[in-house]
Amino acid sequence: MRYLPLSPTEREDMLARMGLAHIDDLFADAADKLLKDPLDLPGRKTELEVERAMEALAAKNLAASAVPFFLGAGAYKHHVPASVDHLIQRSEFLTSYTPYQPEISQGTLQVLFEFQTQVARLTGMDVANASMYDGSTATAEAVLMAHRVTRRRKALLSGGLHPHYAETARTLSDMADDEILALPPDPLAREDLIAQIDDSLSCVVVQSPDVFGHLRDLRPLAEACKAKGVLLVAVVTEVLALGLVESPGAQGADIVVAEGQSIGNGLNFGGPYLGLFATREKFVRQMPGRLCGQTFDSQGRRGFVLTLSTREQHIRREKATSNICTNSGLCALAFSIHLSLLGEKGLRELALVNHANAVALAEAIETIPGVKLLNGGFFNEFCVELPGSAADFVERAAGQKILAGVPASRLSPGAGLDNLLLIASSEINTDDDRAALVAALREEAAR
Secondary structure (H helix, E strand, O other): OOOOOOOHHHHHHHHHHHOOOOHHHHHHHHHHHHOOOOOOOOOOOOHHHHHHHHHHHHOOOOOOOOOOEOOOOOOOOOOOOHHHHHHOOOHHHOOOOOOOOHHHOHHHHHHHHHHHHHHHHHHOOOEEOOOEOOHHHHHHHHHHHHHHHHOOOEEEEOOOOOHHHHHHHHHHHHHOOOEEEEOOOOOOOOOOOHHHOOOOOOEEEEEOOOOOOOOOOOHHHHHHHHHOOOEEEEEEOOHHHHHOOOOOHHHOOOEEEEEOOOOOOOOHHHOOOOEEEEEOHHHHHHOOOEEEEEEEOOOOOEEEEEEEEOEOOOOOHHHOOEOOOOOOHHHHHHHHHHHHHHHHHHHHHHHHHHHHHHHHHHHHHOOOOOOEEOOOOOOOEEEEEOOOOHHHHHHHHHHOOOEOOEEHHHHOOOOOOOOEEEEEOOOOOOHHHHHHHHHHHHHHHOO
8 A cells, every 4th residue: 555654564664673473462461451342333344334334323312403402611602604614615714734833824824913913902912822722721821831830739729610621720730740620610600719819829710701601800809819928720611701891901910711612613512622821921931831922024024933832842841831732823814804804893793692581581581480500691692400410401402403502510520510501592593492492481480
């Protein structure tokens, strides 16, 4: 086969060097332990038969675009204009994956420069990097950055932080022998974070809107953190909220991280997504990832370059601020194009539509006896308490062709949240969609 790089003679030489007679000997240990009996797999099929089998499997799924859809909890369904998918394919942006050679990567570098400007303005911060993997890894990197800035090794995580984000931060911290103090889930937004702050902390990590949909005033927390030399890390999982809600930077946050999937990017079966990271200018050299900047050539023409690249690919490992090896370049491009098409006025109007749709749904749900709304304020997602299991209701609703929301127990198993349901309503939901969900909830409450 012409696609195999090694000849039979070369493979025999490699096996001889290892003292093996056959390639199967490489897997002898695994075969003895794992492959004693033949795997229960179908025999060979033609390409057409495989396509039919895969289509049959896919048909068992309930597609997000085919039914009333109210799932959120960190991944949100929004309308992405066809112009976004068209523009990301333009030749100006189809440069090398990593723009190490600026002379042939000006399209990519300029987009990233503009992207950074957009993220900085959205978050109310001085500087933003050229994207990260996703919101959860950006959060974990923010914790590590806070450790470097403060020279302390302990972080406090709010109970309103998305559990997956908290787990990601915990995973990276465990590997570095850092301490994570994670408060229990806080569905009523009653936790007292200020009482937990002392000068042993490097940072406090708080999400707004939080995983239960509550909007939080960060100002008192920011002041308390500043008094103890602690950094405030603000997390946003629904970046569209920043079109309506006051930015975390304006409320005093030191680092802002977010999931950018909502703008320009579909659900994509859970990824790839887009991590946003912004901070104060005085912390820029501790910011992970890389930073694109503007310059001028010898003839005075504007150009774009990598200004700061403090990750392992660029400098010695012990000097790196991050082990993240890439940025979500295509997702960042889609984000930047969609946001440019919207403009400031369009973003604000889209955010208002989202909020109005969610308010209309929440008000209708509040009329159902036995179903309780837990939020005093929210953007486009809120939490309700059902008379029975939320997970069971979601399964029954799916049988009625309604994707009703995310059970809180799915995010935090064993935390006593079995009756809580997270419901998101964006611009994609129609009056008929909302009426179908309300009817299903009313039927559930009457069971």
